[in-house]
Amino acid sequence: MRWVAAPLAAVLTALAMAGCGGDGAEPGAPEGATLVLDFQPNAVHSGIYAAQANGFFEDGGVDLTIREPSSTADSAKLLESGRADFAVMDINDFGIARERGIDLVAIAAIVQRPLASVIARDRNEIRTPGDLAGKTVGVTGVPSDDAVLDTVLRSGGVDPGDVRRVTIGFNAVAQLAAGKIDAATAFWNAEGVQLRDLGIPTREFRVDEFGAPRYPELLLVTEAGSNGEALGSRVADSLARGYDELGRDPDEALDDLTNEVTGLDRAAQQAQLEALVASRAFARGQSSATPQVDDRSVNSWSRWFERSRP
Numbered sequence: 001m002r003w004v005a006a007p008l009a010a011v012l013t014a015l016a017m018a019g020c021g022g023d024g025a026e027p028g029a030p031e032g033a034t035l036v037l038d039f040q041p042n043a044v045h046s047g048i049y050a051a052q053a054n055g056f057f058e059d060g061g062v063d064l065t066i067r068e069p070s071s072t073a074d075s076a077k078l079l080e081s082g083r084a085d086f087a088v089m090d091i092n093d094f095g096i097a098r099e100r101g102i103d104l105v106a107i108a109a110i111v112q113r114p115l116a117s118v119i120a121r122d123r124n125e126i127r128t129p130g131d132l133a134g135k136t137v138g139v140t141g142v143p144s145d146d147a148v149l150d151t152v153l154r155s156g157g158v159d160p161g162d163v164r165r166v167t168i169g170f171n172a173v174a175q176l177a178a179g180k181i182d183a184a185t186a187f188w189n190a191e192g193v194q195l196r197d198l199g200i201p202t203r204e205f206r207v208d209e210f211g212a213p214r215y216p217e218l219l220l221v222t223e224a225g226s227n228g229e230a231l232g233s234r235v236a237d238s239l240a241r242g243y244d245e246l247g248r249d250p251d252e253a254l255d256d257l258t259n260e261v262t263g264l265d266r267a268a269q270q271a272q273l274e275a276l277v278a279s280r281a282f283a284r285g286q287s288s289a290t291p292q293v294d295d296r297s298v299n300s301w302s303r304w305f306e307r308s309r310p
Contacts, residue, residue: 030063033085033231036078038093038218040068041261043272044111044189045088046253047282047289051242053256059241060234076102079221085228086235089221091301092144103224106298107232108239108291109216111276112284114208116148116217119192120183121176123203129156129210138168138175138184145185147308148207155211176200189281193271215301216293217281239291247288250277 037045048066051057057064067084069075075087076097088110089097097104118137120126126135129152139145150160168175172184172191177198186192188204195202208214220239222228228235246253254273258264276282282289 030058030061031227031231032063032065033227033235034065034067034083035086035088035220036067036069036075036084038069038075038088038090041066041257041264042190043254043257043269043276044115044218044281046250046257046273047110047239047243047246047291048088049242049257049260050245050253051238053260054242054245056238056241057235060238062231062234062238064235075221076100076104079104079223079226079228082226085226085231086220086222089219090144091216091219091298092142092305094219094221095302095305096143104221105224105229105232106219106221106293107236108220109284109293110218110220110291111281112216112290112294112297113214113279113281114206114212114217115187115189115281116144116207117186117188117192118149118152118183118205118207118210119172119176119186119188119195120203120205121179121195121200122182123201126183126203129153129205130158132156132183133158133162134164135182136164136166138166138172138181140170140172140185141167143309144305147305148185148212150308151207151211151304152205155205173198176202189272189275189279193275194268197268197271212304213297213300215297215304219293220291236291243282243289243291246282247290250274 052064052066075089078084079087080102094104126132132153137149139149153160153163168184172186173194175181176184176195177200188206192204222232250273254269258266258269284290284292284294
């Protein structure tokens with residue numbers, strides 16, 4: 001089944017004029033809603049927690065509960081079943097869910113550029129994508145990994161078949177640190193930061209710098225016709241205020257995250273947030289941070305991903 005770009009653009013802008021809707025609650029009372037994250041809370045979610053800590057969702061008339069995903073959580077199914085009103089989803093998962101007929105719409109971009117990369121463990125041995133020829137490269141097994149790896153390889157003139165591709169799950173840090181593989185697909189804001197902290201002399205090939213367009217890695221989505229869609233404009237506006245706070249004071253936004261979520265390593269999250277901010281991962285255009293979805297960048301992703309699929 002082919003991914004069609006034009007309908008995607010339509011659903012991304014569908015909420016711009018959405019009404020606030022109602023569920024019979026007392027006028028003026030906040031309406032309850034649930035947001036499920038894509039992963040355990042971390043620095044990339046700081047804008048969401050800044051909006052929550054500063055009462056911006058409540059100001060918008062939404063009593064929002066933020067949930068961590070379980071190990072078996074399926075965001076699309078949670079939305080479809082009504083067990084969640086909003087979900088943070090990787091753009092690839094969003095596209096696949098829509099291919100499967102789940103009518104999802106995106107109301108915000110949590111991250112405005114790709115976080116995917118190919119990370120090599122020895123920056124002296126592997127200086128360019130061309131140096132990956134003949135090397136062993138780990139992938140998680142997620143289909144989008146192949147698109148990322150193939151794009152980086154082709155940018156260096158390497159045929160994708162000229163590397164030894166092994167499935168390692170989500171163990172890139174351990175595998176690279178132990179020298180069991182030469183490179184791996186991984187997130188530069190997470191695994192990339194961890195490897196540097198371990199003193200591994202890595203080299204990163206970020207996919208949007210080696211052949212892929214700049215696209216939003218993470219989206220905040222809801223199901224069309226649901227309570228989430230009715231509340232979508234209010235949640236998006238509240239989230240925009242949270243991103244304003246993150247752009248103004250990233251450290252304060254990180255405090256909002258770590259104060260709410262127990263057990264986080266503050267230093268590790270600080271390093272990740274600094275990498276995100278320095279790379280303008282939250283920024284679109286000239287602004288320091290904005291959650292607005294740019295249809296053109298999403299459609300660019302759609303065309304790139306379609307071309308990159310086997």
